[in-house]
Amino acid sequence: MVLPILPLIDDLASWNTKKEYASLIGQVLLDGSSLSNDEILQFAKKEEVPLVALSLPSGKFSDDDIIAFLNNGVSSLFVGTQDAKIVDHLVDQLNVPKDRIVVEDNNVFYNQFIVKQKFSQDKIVSIKKLSKDQLTKEVITEVRTDRPDGLFTTLVVDQYERCLGLVYSSKESIAKAIDLGRGVYYSRSRSEIWVKGETSGNGQKLLQISTDCDSDALKFIVEQENIGFCHLETMSCFGEFKHGLVGLESLLKQRLQDAPKESYTRRLFNDSALLDAKIKEEAEELTEAKGKQEISWEAADLFYFALAKLVANNVSLKDVENNLNMKHLKITRRKGDAKPKFVAQAKSEEEESTGPIHLDVVKASDKAGIKRALSRPIQKTSEIMHLVNPIIENVRDKGDCALLEYTEKFDGVKLSTPVLNAPFPEEYFEGLTEEMKDALDLSIENVRKFHAAQLPSGTLEVETQPGVLCSRFPRPIEKVGLYIPGGTAVLPSTALMLGVPAQVAQCKEIVFASPPRKSDGKVSPEVVYVAEKVGASKIVLAGGAQAVAAMAYGTETVPKVDKILGPGNQFVTAAKMYVQNDTQALCSIDMPAGPSEVLVIADEDADVDFVASDLLSQAEHGIDSQVILVGVKLSEKKISEIQDAVHHQAMELPRVDIVRKCIAHSAIVLCDGYEEALEMSNQYAPEHLILQIANANDYVKLVDNAGSVFVGAYTPESCGDYSSGTNHTLPTYGYARQYSGANTATFQKYITAQNITPEGLENIGRAVMCVAKKEGLDGHRNAVKIRMSKLGLIPDDFQ
Numbered sequence: 001m002v003l004p005i006l007p008l009i010d011d012l013a014s015w016n017t018k019k020e021y022a023s024l025i026g027q028v029l030l031d032g033s034s035l036s037n038d039e040i041l042q043f044a045k046k047e048e049v050p051l052v053a054l055s056l057p058s059g060k061f062s063d064d065d066i067i068a069f070l071n072n073g074v075s076s077l078f079v080g081t082q083d084a085k086i087v088d089h090l091v092d093q094l095n096v097p098k099d100r101i102v103v104e105d106n107n108v109f110y111n112q113f114i115v116k117q118k119f120s121q122d123k124i125v126s127i128k129k130l131s132k133d134q135l136t137k138e139v140i141t142e143v144r145t146d147r148p149d150g151l152f153t154t155l156v157v158d159q160y161e162r163c164l165g166l167v168y169s170s171k172e173s174i175a176k177a178i179d180l181g182r183g184v185y186y187s188r189s190r191s192e193i194w195v196k197g198e199t200s201g202n203g204q205k206l207l208q209i210s211t212d213c214d215s216d217a218l219k220f221i222v223e224q225e226n227i228g229f230c231h232l233e234t235m236s237c238f239g240e241f242k243h244g245l246v247g248l249e250s251l252l253k254q255r256l257q258d259a260p261k262e263s264y265t266r267r268l269f270n271d272s273a274l275l276d277a278k279i280k281e282e283a284e285e286l287t288e289a290k291g292k293q294e295i296s297w298e299a300a301d302l303f304y305f306a307l308a309k310l311v312a313n314n315v316s317l318k319d320v321e322n323n324l325n326m327k328h329l330k331i332t333r334r335k336g337d338a339k340p341k342f343v344a345q346a347k348s349e350e351e352e353s354t355g356p357i358h359l360d361v362v363k364a365s366d367k368a369g370i371k372r373a374l375s376r377p378i379q380k381t382s383e384i385m386h387l388v389n390p391i392i393e394n395v396r397d398k399g400d401c402a403l404l405e406y407t408e409k410f411d412g413v414k415l416s417t418p419v420l421n422a423p424f425p426e427e428y429f430e431g432l433t434e435e436m437k438d439a440l441d442l443s444i445e446n447v448r449k450f451h452a453a454q455l456p457s458g459t460l461e462v463e464t465q466p467g468v469l470c471s472r473f474p475r476p477i478e479k480v481g482l483y484i485p486g487g488t489a490v491l492p493s494t495a496l497m498l499g500v501p502a503q504v505a506q507c508k509e510i511v512f513a514s515p516p517r518k519s520d521g522k523v524s525p526e527v528v529y530v531a532e533k534v535g536a537s538k539i540v541l542a543g544g545a546q547a548v549a550a551m552a553y554g555t556e557t558v559p560k561v562d563k564i565l566g567p568g569n570q571f572v573t574a575a576k577m578y579v580q581n582d583t584q585a586l587c588s589i590d591m592p593a594g595p596s597e598v599l600v601i602a603d604e605d606a607d608v609d610f611v612a613s614d615l616l617s618q619a620e621h622g623i624d625s626q627v628i629l630v631g632v633k634l635s636e637k638k639i640s641e642i643q644d645a646v647h648h649q650a651m652e653l654p655r656v657d658i659v660r661k662c663i664a665h666s667a668i669v670l671c672d673g674y675e676e677a678l679e680m681s682n683q684y685a686p687e688h689l690i691l692q693i694a695n696a697n698d699y700v701k702l703v704d705n706a707g708s709v710f711v712g713a714y715t716p717e718s719c720g721d722y723s724s725g726t727n728h729t730l731p732t733y734g735y736a737r738q739y740s741g742a743n744t745a746t747f748q749k750y751i752t753a754q755n756i757t758p759e760g761l762e763n764i765g766r767a768v769m770c771v772a773k774k775e776g777l778d779g780h781r782n783a784v785k786i787r788m789s790k791l792g793l794i795p796d797d798f799q
């Protein structure tokens with residue numbers, strides 16, 4: 001930025017009448033000898049001028065005054081050469097950086113703070129004298145062109161310095177732009193001055209004009225109005241600014257206008273207490289986050305809610321940037337210690353991470369307490385959508401290239417191809433033990449037996465009326481994409497839970513997708529072993545939303561599938577939701593399968609160690625998991641024994657930190673009878689229900705909502721996770737009310753058929769015609785009438 005002229009503010013009244021155009025220069029020099037301390041401070045804080053310099057008359061201001069000016073937005077101090085001692089004092093005593101001091105030498109001011117390093121005295125013009133004409137003259141004198149048409153290349157950017165487009169200016173258009181304070185250029189196609197927005201309505205408020213380093217291009221900083229800058233009705237000539245913080249800010253501003261009443265964003269805008277609570281929650285989660293992915297994730301959440309607060313209060317990101325700039329200019333800063341209450345909190349959190357692992361206890365009669373205890377930790381799918389959408393769109397549009405880029409970004413692995421084709425190379429099985437093969441084989445066989453038994457025995461046929469034969473028969477879904485999670489834990493068990501039923505259902509193509517390992521870019525040999533066993537054609541070496549998008553839309557190497565199945569983290573779930581709703585993808589999904597959960601019903605005779613181990617087996621899945629113990633007539637002693645067992649077993653687990661966080665939002669619910677306990681469970685609709693009660697089998701008939709049930713003391717949930725034969729891909733978050741877990745039918749669709757004889761047509765034809773007539777669909781009616789007439793089943797004049 002090279003600045004042609006520096007307005008000297010020696011009179012605030014003149015500034016107020018001229019600031020519309022005087023501020024276009026983007027810098028001012030406050031005259032320290034004419035202005036009072038208050039006037040200087042008010043100006044620097046409130047007027048939105050990027051560079052505010054101050055001339056220091058000798059002896060007028062104390063050291064404290066000078067520090068206050070520099071801390072409140074004054075960017076540089078102009079001092080005369082005769083005041084060399086002042087320079088030393090400022091640098092040595094007040095710690096003012098040298099590059100913020102502008103020194104005069106023979107009528108030229110030198111400094112490195114502004115880009116132009118020399119600034120001649122005659123370019124400093126009193127605001128009282130500065131006219132629009134003079135300003136125009138200065139800009140035109142400063143800018144150069146080597147174009148034959150004499151026009152000046154002009155870059156147009158918005159207030160966040162994002163490029164809107166490239167245009168041209170003439171001397172006249174510059175004069176008009178300064179005169180109107182609007183974006184005005186020269187149209188080469190129409191050979192005339194072009195007041196932007198005059199016909200389109202997409203005008204611009206002009207905020208600042210500057211030139212580049214060698215003065216052969218202008219930059220106009222503008223505030224773009226309405227749709228955008230480009231004649232194609234996009235924000236810029238290079239497309240929309242969808243992403244980043246500024247993109248999110250515009251989206252939230254839009255939502256403030258049009259978000260539906262029942263939407264989450266509207267709730268946030270209307271409920272400031274909720275918004276503040278979310279900001280605190282996200283700030284806390286950011287403090288706990290570890291590693292690049294988690295920290296960026298939590299920081300993104302915090303930015304989102306902070307932006308929502310800005311938008312709700314009509315504060316712009318630009319205001320925040322201005323504030324940051326001002327703070328950056330401060331020469332004395334706060335010591336930076338945290339407030340005492342946060343220091344205390346941090347300590348007690350440390351104590352919490354080593355203290356007893358304890359479940360809250362709540363009585364069934366305490367309705368409010370039960371509501372609290374049984375509500376799952378919040379899922380953030382809607383918030384994740386804005387992170388996931390660009391990933392999906394990029395993979396859809398750019399295929400393998402985008403897929404490989406995301407794998408490098410999120411999984412830290414640079415691959416040359418995203419797909420491993422069957423037969424899978426030997427080296428991918430390295431490290432697989434015989435014991436592991438046997439374990440996987442046993443599990444695969446049990447899952448196969450149970451899922452093969454689910455195949456329908458043949459075509460279902462029903463003669464609804466004599467001569468009307470209806471039938472229904474299954475067909476496999478041709479191509480299925482199976483997502484095998486691999487972020488925090490490798491799950492070959494999920495590979496077999498999805499792969500085996502797909503094979504049993506005879507899907508024609510089975511494609512696996514799983515994130516590659518950071519260490520060598522491969523997937524675990526156990527997953528490859530299962531892929532081979534179930535006849536998968538490919539393994540897509542990718543995870544997250546990008547893997548889902550690749551399978552939904554297809555890429556150069558990944559085949560497009562008809563259905564995507566499998567659990568995953570929130571990115572995976574959000575991406576599955578997206579592609580399911582996109583008719584262009586033509587892809588269905590299995591179910592919303594989120595963080596694992598279990599509800600155990602136990603009575604006084606239950607083994608406390610068994611109960612505790614079942615709760616912990618699901619608690620170790622993730623910090624979002626939830627485990628609930630519903631106790632039937634439990635004594636105080638029994639409750640305390642269970643709490644002890646939970647604590648002691650948990651402390652021995654390698655994932656104790658995860659368990660501790662899960663238990664913090666889990667609970668023991670106390671009921672007075674078995675029926676009441678089952679009612680409680682049906683209301684919660686758990687992914688897994690374990691019955692550790694006397695005569696457990698007798699109570700299965702009372703189960704209305706659950707993903708999978710584990711009956712009796714010797715049926716731990718882990719057996720269902722791996723080897724018993726039932727499927728472990730199950731609905732969570734209460735979706736067991738309406739969804740089944742994965743099963744053979746999940747990989748099939750049903751087709752119905754009917755075969756009608758003349759006798760059948762006689763039996764139902766009149767009914768069809770009657771209802772079609774009522775619906776005003778005469779074509780439907782005719783299709784029956786023509787046939788019945790030819791068969792002589794209705795008179796020729798039948799109406």
Ligand SMILES: NC(=O)c1ccc[n+]([C@@H]2O[C@H](COP(=O)([O-])OP(=O)(O)OC[C@H]3O[C@@H](n4cnc5c(N)ncnc54)[C@H](O)[C@@H]3O)[C@@H](O)[C@H]2O)c1
Pocket residue numbers: 293296297387410411484485486487488489491494515542543544545546567568569570571572593594595596621622728729730731732
């Ligand atoms: N309900 C069920 O049936 C069931 C079964 C097994 C597992 N699960 C659940 O599945 C989940 C598995 O999650 P996971 O994380 O371990 O593995 P994952 O494979 O689902 O996710 C890992 C991928 O997430 C993506 N990712 C990570 N950070 C990202 C970011 N900041 N932006 C965009 N993408 C990012 C990366 O691409 C990475 O490959 C767990 O919550 C587990 O409880 C559920």
Ligand SMILES: N[C@H](CO)Cc1c[nH]c[nH+]1
Pocket residue numbers: 491493494595596597687721728729730
């Ligand atoms: N319990 C999980 C489903 O909620 C599945 C699983 C895989 N490995 C271990 N457990």
Ligand SMILES: [Zn+2]
Pocket residue numbers: 596617618621721
């Ligand atoms: Zn499990």
